[in-house]
Amino acid sequence: MSTSCGVCTRLVGDRLTLCEQCGETLVAELLAVPGLLADLETARSGQARLDAGRTGGRSAEAPLPIKDTASEHRGRGVRLLGERDTTALSTALHGWARVLAEHLGVEIPMEARSLAVLAANARVTSMAAAVPALVVEHRLSGGKPVREARFSRRTSAQLIAPVQLDERLAVWLASHPHELRQLDAAEETYNDIVGAVARLRRTVDRRADQRYLGRCPNLLADQTKCAANLSAEPDAAWVRCPRCRQQHEVRHLEDQAAAAAREMLCTMPELLRACAAVGSPIARRTGYRWAAEQRLTRRAWLIRGRVGVRITDLHEPGAVPVYRVGDALDLACREPVAASNSAARSNVP
Structure with a gap:
């Protein structure tokens, strides 16, 4: 049957x-x-070249692998691309x-x-x-x-x-x-x-020749943010919002995205990828050494459970420590030579 x-x-x-x-x-x-x-x-590292109808190398400016979630339901600011x-x-x-x-x-x-x-x-x-x-x-x-x-x-x-x-x-x-x-x-x-x-x-598989620049910050007539997704060509200096038609300077949007990225709380593997994407690569062993020496401060704990992912200040079984991206970037700036040399020798995630 x-x-x-x-x-x-x-x-x-x-x-x-x-x-x-x-x-x-x-x-x-x-x-x-x-x-x-x-x-x-x-x-996430900006190396993908999956564009349609166009060839060439990738831009010298590494696109930030983050997305603005402030206007989404229960959004917490920003998250990594594809998170x-x-x-x-x-x-x-x-x-x-x-x-x-x-x-x-x-x-x-x-x-x-x-x-x-x-x-x-x-x-x-x-x-x-x-x-x-x-x-x-x-x-x-x-x-x-x-x-x-x-x-x-x-x-x-x-x-x-x-x-x-x-x-x-x-x-x-x-x-x-x-x-x-x-x-x-x-x-x-x-x-x-x-x-x-x-x-x-x-x-x-998104268009690799379009850089994601976050959400439109323009205020509409009802004093709410437009919040439409903005993308631009690699060499574009200005971008026009597809919803409200407001023009924005790309450099200004990228600076805002970089500032938002500094506030991200990430696990160590995510943090290393985020630092590399914003132009400050940190070797895997260096990041874990900073954490072990408590030079990189643990900010909270991340817990993956049946109901999803949550961040808490309390340690629970199976919890993973999360760190602030800006703290790691500041450490990398203070140790630029050691961090970059180590990253060149050990870039395995």
Whole structure:
């Protein structure tokens, strides 16, 4: 007896929740996550050249990887480019990985080297929707963990760079194409993950020849800010707001954005990327050394939970320290030679 696919309403002969085509789409989008996250870092650093109908090198002025959120619901000023999209994707990956792990009765092998290798491979290769490689699991049988391994038709290249937790989760989920189609909530899994990946892809694939300059600060007749998004060509000196038609000097907008960026509270990896984007690169080991020596003051704690991301003054289990970008920039100015030399030798995020 056939059933209808929960996404496309095609008939599913094996009576699973998703049809094979939607299952393949879901796996393909999961395998695209490592590459998209790598591309996002390129876009944040201003090195992306994805423009249409135009060639040439990137501008000497590094575009700031931030967005003004002051006029958004519960906005807190500014955030890194793609921060909302990556947070939504991370929430979806963590949530559905827990659901699938409970469905399978396994522990997610987050420390498996094979999983890290696959995630690193997926950054630079177009992986097919086949089950990816060796992933070691520990199933519970009679209350005892039983070691099992999955193999694929691919060989894995040598791991050359550390991978993020979200990359590992995406590849682990993709290694269970049949089991994903079995989930009762497979339709919700598909919509959450495919939708989050699509939003992140739109952020990464934006026109690279347009610099984002924040929101229009012009006051309208009702004394509210226009707040339309402003973008300009790399060499433009002025930009006109598409909503209120007010002209703004690009340099003035960039100075305002740089000042706003100084007030951002970021985790150490985010802080290092933000500093590099505004023209003051700091080596990874230098940033962590400053934090360990308490020369870089911890401002708060960031907690990622089931309800999302929040910042608090109280330390809780799983909390990550956050630092003010301006504090790091001031330290870099006081140690320009040491910081720049270290950054040139150690620029691995």
